[in-house]
Amino acid sequence: MSNTQELDKKYVLPTYARADVEFVSGENATLVDSNGKKYIDFTSGIGVVSVGHANKLVNEAICKQISNLTHTSNLYNIAPQAKAAQKIVDTSGYEMQCFFGNSGAEANEGAIKIARKYGEINGEVKRYKIITLQHSFHGRTITTVKATGQAEMHNYFGPFPDGFVYADTISDIEGLLDSHTTAVMIELVQGEGGVQPQDKKEVQALAKLLKSKNILLIVDEVQTGVYRTGKFLASQVYEIEPDIITLAKGLGGGVPIGVVMTSLKDVLSAGDHGSTFGGNFLSSTAACSVLDILNELKRNGELQNTIECFNEKLDIFFKENKKLFTKKVGIGLMCGLRTKDGDILNKIISNAKDEGVMVLKAGKNTLRFLPPLTITKEEIDEGFNSINRAVSSL
Known part of the structure; x- marks a missing residue:
């Protein structure tokens, strides 16, 4: 040993x-x-x-940044964070804004909070239910464990937050929608669930249905995002425009980072959400360098x-x-x-x-x-x- x-x-x-x-x-x-x-x-x-x-380019960018500043907190403006957000949004082609955290689980927590507040302030009744899929994986926090549609992962850690409903397949989701449903959260290719891609036509039909019912579509791209599927987002492969997208893993090239991006720019306000470390000079500088490298490889x-x-x-x-x-x-x-x-x-x-x-x-x-x-x-x-x-x- x-x-x-x-x-x-x-x-x-x-x-x-x-x-x-x-x-x-x-x-x-x-x-x-x-x-x-x-x-x-x-x-x-x-x-x-x-x-x-x-990677030499990422290492050089990080070394240059940390010789000046590593962290100041989100109480102040952070230039590389703003640049990283611009690169993410511009590359996605969607009209969105970003919140930076430290992991995929945190990104998904942010997505859930946005969806819950949206459901609270829009509609005649409180909308809080979020539908996810069996065999899904959304993180290791108490809430994202409950969002994960794998029963064996729920052992020992309850009681959990209420409001998560599991569908066997994409086509089963419609039958589970009710007046309290605020969002559907899916992976377009389930990673931990067995590298299982969803059917493109079913996903497009779901996106259209949810839009007609004013129910949010959250796409967990923690593993599929940042060119893993060939395009910047798997959402682009599936030709849909979700309301909320989460990213992590490949975005920082090894430096912990998580992002929730959304078109719902006015739902969260100051004090609703936060992160001490999220998007600091170190992680957002790494993300900018990674995006520059991969955007060029794609181009x-x-x-x-x-x-x-x-x-x-x-x-x-x-x-x-x-x-x-x-x-x-x-x-x-x-x-x-x-x-x-x-x-x-x-x-x-x-x-x-x-x-x-x-x-x-x-x-x-x-x-x-x-x-x-x-x-x-x-x-x-x-x-x-x-x-x-x-x-x-x-």
């Missing part, structure tokens, strides 16, 4: 089933552990390190080339291993392979680590791939060579 493992076991609460590896450095999609072994990272820190590990076509290259390799891998997998799922660089059972999935992840490639689990039987959006062709090739070795004995 290493010194780090000893300290972790003694001083850190055991809320994670950690893999037996300690990373000490990285470059783009390549990680190096404490023994000097290299790994190709097909996880990007669960979709966070969107522009790769130790010059490199992002699309990377998506096509990765998916071509994944298609080949799937076709050559149909004894293990039943289906390829996902959009862009948010991909998954359904395994025939959970035991196979666990063996693949373990073997992959041994062979020098990091992959993820989603749901009960999905092998999930979330590589950095800057991953090179050489890193893609090396990663798939490693994962082919990992499954050769299964």
